[in-house]
Amino acid sequence: MDFFRNFAQNFHHLSEEAYERIFEILNMKKFPKNHELVSLGQNPTNFYILKTGIIISYHIDSKGKEHTKTIYTPVITSGNLGALIKKEPSKLIYKCLTDCEVLECNYHKFYELSLEYQEISIFHYKVLQNIYIREESKILDLQMLDATQRYEKLQEKLPGIDNLINQYHIASYLNITPVQLSRIRKNLIY
The missing domain is CATH 2.60.120.10 (Jelly Rolls)
Incomplete structure (x- = not known):
């Protein structure tokens, strides 16, 4: 133990x-x-x-x-x-x-x-x-925090979370839609 x-x-x-x-x-x-x-x-x-x-x-x-x-x-x-x-x-x-x-x-x-x-x-x-x-x-x-800030904070807390669980669960946790999450991720990549 x-x-x-x-x-x-x-x-x-x-x-x-x-x-x-x-x-x-x-x-x-x-x-x-x-x-x-x-x-x-x-x-x-x-x-x-x-x-x-x-x-x-x-x-x-x-x-x-x-x-x-x-x-x-x-x-x-x-x-x-x-x-x-x-x-x-x-x-x-x-x-x-x-x-x-x-x-x-x-x-x-x-x-x-x-x-x-x-x-x-x-x-x-x-x-x-x-x-x-x-x-x-x-x-x-x-x-x-706005949605982007909440996503960035989640990424800091749980690096690689995008590869571990469904995007739907991440969006729901952040209190946004999967479409909003997709836009945030796209904007952060560029």
């Missing part, structure tokens, strides 16, 4: 006892491309730490159009946090866009450990802070 140790060290120092307790509820899993980790309307029980691959979260509007909320790349946490906390059906779909390897963890068992161990509670809090900051940054980008 060196992968988890390396992940955890980015947030908070944990004792060997805390690691051992967390390892009891972690499972390394491999999922194929197009596998849904969380389906629409499903009550999720797990969160994931992405080791390899790309996961997206999206919703489908009343006209059947997909809207990408988040693109997850290694090493990052994934899962429908709101539905996990509230114990309610997911309004988002979490899907592997590529073959993925993840650490899977039952959220409620992890939460119980955080109540038992202060250091795990601090770790949990720091991970939640990171998720909040990540989501707030995306909202601010959508409000403050």
